[in-house]
Amino acid sequence: GAVVSQHPSWVICKSGTSVKIECRSLDFQATTMFWYRQFPKQSLMLMATSNEGSKATYEQGVEKDKFLINHASLTLSTLTVTSAHPEDSSFYICSASLGRGRGGAQHFGDGTRLSIL
Amino acid sequence: GESVGLHLPTLSVQEGDNSIINCAYSNSASDYFIWYKQESGKGPQFIIDIRSNMDKRQGQRVTVLLNKTVKHLSLQIAATQPGDSAVYFCAEGGYTPLVFGKGTRLSVIA
Numbered sequence: 228g229a230v231v232s233q234h235p236s237w238v239i240c241k242s243g244t245s246v247k248i249e250c251r252s253l254d255f256q257a258t259t260m261f262w263y264r265q266f267p268k269q270s271l272m273l274m275a276t277s278n279e280g281s282k283a284t285y286e287q288g289v290e291k292d293k294f295l296i297n298h299a300s301l302t303l304s305t306l307t308v309t310s311a312h313p314e315d316s317s318f319y320i321c322s323a324s325l326g327r328g329r330g331g332a333q334h335f336g337d338g339t340r341l342s343i344l
Numbered sequence: 345g346e347s348v349g350l351h352l353p354t355l356s357v358q359e360g361d362n363s364i365i366n367c368a369y370s371n372s373a374s375d376y377f378i379w380y381k382q383e384s385g386k387g388p389q390f391i392i393d394i395r396s397n398m399d400k401r402q403g404q405r406v407t408v409l410l411n412k413t414v415k416h417l418s419l420q421i422a423a424t425q426p427g428d429s430a431v432y433f434c435a436e437g438g439y440t441p442l443v444f445g446k447g448t449r450l451s452v453i454a
Contacts (some may be wrong), residue, residue, distance in 0.1 A: 233387070261442075270433060270444045271388070320387045332378055333442060335387035 230254050231323050233336030241344055242313060248306045248339045250277075250321030256301035257323035261333060262294070265318040277304040311343045356451045363421040365448045367434035370415065375438040379408060379419045382447070383430045391419070391432075426452045 230253040238246055250260055260277040275296055276284040283296035295307040308315055318340050322333035357363045369377070375396040380388035394401045394408045394417075401408050407420040417434050429452045434445045 231387075270446050273441060276441070322387070332390060332393055332437070334390060335380075337387045338385070340385070 229323075229334040231321065231334050231336040233321055233339055235339060236337060237340045237342075239342045239344065240311065243310055246308045246311055246341060248308075248319055248321070248341075250304045250306070250323075250336055252302045252323045255323070257304075258301060259324050260298060260304040261322045261324070262296060262304075262306050263320045263322065265320060265338075267318075271320060274306075279304075308341065311341070313343045316341055316343045353446070354449045354451070356453055357424050359424060359426060359452050359454050361424055363419075363424045363428065363450055365419045365421075365432050365434075365450065367417040367419075367445050368415060369417060369434075369436050371436060371443075372412075372415065373438070374436045376436070377408070377410060377417050378435045378437060378442070379406075379417075380433045380435060380444075381428075381430045382433065388433060396438075421450075424450075424452050426454055428452055 232251045232253050234249045240246055258279045262274045263271040264274050265271050273286050274289045274294060275286060277296045277298040279298045279301055285291045293309055295309060298304040318338050320335055320338040322335040324333050355365060378393040379391040381391050382388045392401060392403045392406050392408050394410050396412060399410055405422045409418045419432060421428055429450055431447045431449050433447045436443045
């Protein structure tokens with residue numbers, strides 16, 4: 228149980244385009260999902276908390292107009308990287324919490340590797 | 345600010361030996377800790393967790409030890425196997441957002 232699916236797993240696109248990444252909880256409902264960014268050989272950096280039916284909560288330094296998050300249902304959150312540039316290239320990972328809100332155990336998707344040319 | 349860190353960035357162990365991965369945390373108010381395993385190109389996989397009212401918790405081949413006095417957390421892997429090769433992260437949680445440590449790469453020598 229507690230499977231989180233992320234799609235696509237890898238995307239390459241030209242600078243200036245927008246990219247949408249989907250995160251789905253397959254066998255449970257998640258009122259809260261999380262989006263992380265990970266650079267090579269580094270740890271996960273929390274970008275934002277996605278709340279079903281309300282606005283996402285962004286961490287300090289993360290541009291909300293750059294990284295659009297939508298959590299329209301209890302099983303789906305999307306992250307759209309708008310007008311992507313090479314510096315946005317990274318590994319983006321989503322997760323969902325089964326309890327205790329933001330500080331509880333999270334189950335992760337397998338990530339999306341984004342490469343901007 | 346508060347942070348979670350690791351003592352050893354890399355660890356190489358012989359197959360069959362026990363592995364110990366360490367983590368230090370600085371937030372004395374932390375009450376929940378988790379170990380994750382991340383294989384190359386994949387998302388972190390939950391291994392084991394422990395709450396602050398416990399000193400030790402065991403799973404299948406893994407044990408987590410918590411020393412609140414010195415704010416130290418460790419993950420012990422018994423009879424390490426090649427499939428254990430990965431990066432291991434500790435994470436601190438509770439009523440605050442999950443904070444990840446820098447990670448330790450475990451390499452198993454066959």
